[in-house]
Amino acid sequence: DAGITQSPRHKVTETGTPVTLRCHQTENHRYMYWYRQDPGHGLRLIHYSYGVKDTDKGEVSDGYSVSRSKTEDFLLTLESATSSQTSVYFCAISEPGTGKEGYTFGSGTRLTVV
Amino acid sequence: AQSVTQLGSHVSVSEGALVLLRCNYSSSVPPYLFWYVQYPNQGLQLLLKYTSAATLVKGINGFEAEFKKSETSFHLTKPSAHMSDAAEYFCALNYGGSQGNLIFGKGTKLSVKP
Numbered sequence: 001d002a003g004i005t006q007s008p009r010h011k012v013t014e015t016g017t018p019v020t021l022r023c024h025q026t027e028n029h030r031y032m033y034w035y036r037q038d039p040g041h042g043l044r045l046i047h048y049s050y051g052v053k054d055t056d057k058g059e060v061s062d063g064y065s066v067s068r069s070k071t072e073d074f075l076l077t078l079e080s081a082t083s084s085q086t087s088v089y090f091c092a093i094s095e096p097g098t099g100k101e102g103y104t105f106g107s108g109t110r111l112t113v114v
Numbered sequence: 115a116q117s118v119t120q121l122g123s124h125v126s127v128s129e130g131a132l133v134l135l136r137c138n139y140s141s142s143v144p145p146y147l148f149w150y151v152q153y154p155n156q157g158l159q160l161l162l163k164y165t166s167a168a169t170l171v172k173g174i175n176g177f178e179a180e181f182k183k184s185e186t187s188f189h190l191t192k193p194s195a196h197m198s199d200a201a202e203y204f205c206a207l208n209y210g211g212s213q214g215n216l217i218f219g220k221g222t223k224l225s226v227k228p
Binding site for chain 1: 123146148150155156157158159160163165204208215216218219220221
């Protein structure tokens, strides 16, 4: 998948526990994004990063935090998982520019909160 | 505000028939538009993109889309559907800017009947 890897691919966790999802890229792209995909909602942006230690909130950021200590890694943390956070999470990368470039997506992490 | 609307959450066609997936957008600035395809249990793959050059854009797997500013549309078409085209298709808009954030439609699931 063009040098972008998400881990784990599947996870089941209990309500109230912390969960961290990892996105790793080998493309040296500056921008990284976390989206969640839910039926009927398409993809919604959670957080994004425009450089090491530079992050910002997206449309549905409540209950999530992110960190980027290295160019290649972007972590998404659910501080205290809830059932409403059951979803498929996608990481994406892009280069800065005019917006023509499009994004490259990872294969996704399917998270189930029970 | 920028937005993307995909008309029809499910579209079903017969093998060999025309595929038409509709996408309308709203943007206060000239947009860049994308179509992504998602096969079951996979990430999103770029199908094609409009970046203000030719209004008729050709993509992979025989798909094409036409940008019509007067109709604020970017519909995806394929003359003859194949069973392997069964997937979910997402229209997305990027209105530029340094963040490069993509705004997605809610998706259209395409079924192809034998």
